[in-house]
Amino acid sequence: AQTVTQSQPEMSVQEAETVTLSCTYDTSENNYYLFWYKQPPSRQMILVIRQEAYKQQNATENRFSVNFQKAAKSFSLKISDSQLGDTAMYFCAPNQGGSEKLVFGKGMKLTVNP
Amino acid sequence: DAGVTQSPTHLIKTRGQQVTLRCSPKSGHDTVSWYQQALGQGPQFIFQYYEEEERQRGNFPDRFSGHQFPNYSSELNVNALLLGDSALYLCASSSYRAVGYGYTFGSGTRLTVV
Numbered sequence: 001a002q003t004v005t006q007s008q009p010e011m012s013v014q015e016a017e018t019v020t021l022s023c024t025y026d027t028s029e030n031n032y033y034l035f036w037y038k039q040p041p042s043r044q045m046i047l048v049i050r051q052e053a054y055k056q057q058n059a060t061e062n063r064f065s066v067n068f069q070k071a072a073k074s075f076s077l078k079i080s081d082s083q084l085g086d087t088a089m090y091f092c093a094p095n096q097g098g099s100e101k102l103v104f105g106k107g108m109k110l111t112v113n114p
Numbered sequence: 115d116a117g118v119t120q121s122p123t124h125l126i127k128t129r130g131q132q133v134t135l136r137c138s139p140k141s142g143h144d145t146v147s148w149y150q151q152a153l154g155q156g157p158q159f160i161f162q163y164y165e166e167e168e169r170q171r172g173n174f175p176d177r178f179s180g181h182q183f184p185n186y187s188s189e190l191n192v193n194a195l196l197l198g199d200s201a202l203y204l205c206a207s208s209s210y211r212a213v214g215y216g217y218t219f220g221s222g223t224r225l226t227v228v
Contacts, residue, residue: 004156033214043202045157045219052214091156100147100208100217101170104156 002027002096004105012111013082020067021077021108023092030054033095034068035102036077038088045091051075082112118220120205126226127195133225135190139207140218145169146188147217148180149204157204163188164210192225200227 004025013019025034036048051059051068058066063083067076075094079086089109093102119138127133139146145164149157159172163182182188186207192199202224206217 033216035216037216037219042221043224044221045204045206045217047216047218050214050216093156095214098213099162099170100145100210100213101159101162101172102157102217104158106154106156 002094002103004092004094004103006090006092006105006108008108009106010109010111012113014113015082015084017082018078018080019082019110021079021090021092021110023075023077023105025073025075025092025094025103025105027073027094027096029096029098031098034066034075035093035095036064036066036075037091037093037104038086039091039107040085040088048090049077079110084112084114086110087112118205118207118218120203120220120223122223123221124224124226126228128228129195129197131195132191132193133195135192135203135205135223135225136187137190137205137207137220138187139205143207143209143218144186145208145210146182146186147206147208148188148190149206150174151202151204151222153201160190195227197227200225 034051037045089107093104147162148160151157161171202222205220
């Protein structure tokens with residue numbers, strides 16, 4: 001079964017700092033997608049960034065970027081210039097079986113302090 | 115552009131009862147997936163509906179069933195509720211032909227079984 005490991009259960013940073021969230025996964029597939037979702041206290045899961053596994057170039061969305069290492073099955077998220085609104089649970093999730101089905105890690109709680 | 119709408123937001127049921135949760139997908143999406151998120155865990159895939167049929171199913175018992183209507187909205191039914199069914203139930207919509215672009219999630223239904 002596909003597994004996702006987010007080894008840091010919780011992190012705390014100061015506003016404007018940069019933080020990196022780690023994620024490793026296990027898959028036997030060659031073509032897949034990887035996602036980072038955030039879940040604020042409002043409970044709604046919000047897509048932060050996506051990466052296509054067949055692309056070597058790391059994805060970037062404004063202050064968010066990833067470090068994708070396919071061979072190592074590592075997919076870390078870097079948040080630059082952290083803002084108070086970044087406070088949330090963050091989940092790493094690859095898709096499975098060529099479908100939209102996602103396998104989620106346990107998540108990491110990020111707190112951005114003023 | 116309306117996002118994913120779920121109802122109700124909260125409900126409390128007694129062990130052994132049956133419950134129905136509802137979801138309206140984002141405009142333009144034709145596929146609905148349901149996830150169960152236990153406290154402190156990442157979401158787990160229950161099943162996916164497309165063209166009014168169950169297309170994929172996760173490791174959940176037959177007590178969990180669903181339906182999709184011609185307007186793409188969906189219901190999740192859980193029979194013979196157990197205490198362990200207490201969780202946040204998330205509905206996620208997507209486009210069946212656009213795999214890899216991620217879901218749009220609703221804010222979830224918090225189910226408490228007593």
